Amino acid sequence: MKLLIPALLLGGAFLVALDSQAQTQPAAAPAPAAAAPSPATQNPAARRVLAPRRVVAPRRTGSAPTARPKTSGVMAKDGLTMQNGRVILTELGLTAPIEQDKRLLNGTLITTKGQVTNVEGVTSQLNEGDYVSLTGRITSKREMVEADSVRKLVAYDLKHPGKRKELEKAREKAEKEREKAEKEAAKAKAKAGR
Helix, strand or coil: CCCCHHHHHHHHHHHHHHHHHHHCCCCCCCCCCCCCCHHHHHHHHHHCCCCCCCCCCCCCCCCCCCCCCCCCCCCCCCCEEEEEEEEEECCCEEECCCCCCCCECCCCCEECEEEEEECCCCCCEECCCCCEECCCCCCHHHHHHHHHHHHHHHHHHHHHCCCCHHHHHHHHHHHHHHHHHHHHHHHHHHHHHH
């Protein structure tokens, strides 16, 4: 062991000395070739270094394109939804039907049949399209549709300020004109009937 450490130190010092000597010596000049110069050295454009090419799979001609799963572009919110009579669980973007009863963090229990029992013991049944968040809050499909329609109206009003009021006035005006035309038609019919 006593001899091993000095031997390793001596070997390391020797390698460092060789490395520094190799860096300080000038490179040997290549021997002049007796043959004629190559076309690459005659033409400067031929000496241009090209970037390495990217490896690309060849195109398949004549075959149908590969099928890709279609997405709506909208991520589903994490929670449970009743779809086609099954309770569907979405967690971290992954969606799958539940196979056994699911207990949420707050103690809410959801059965595979869609029965929700909260911590206080109140039980309710999920209907088609209803949503239960992972905190246990139940949102019916009707509430979601109402919130969505209000959101759409607000977005439309922001995009086209005053447009809905104009359309409402035009609809009322057209309705009054239609009623007036119906009254005149009824008067003309009554006059012709006398």
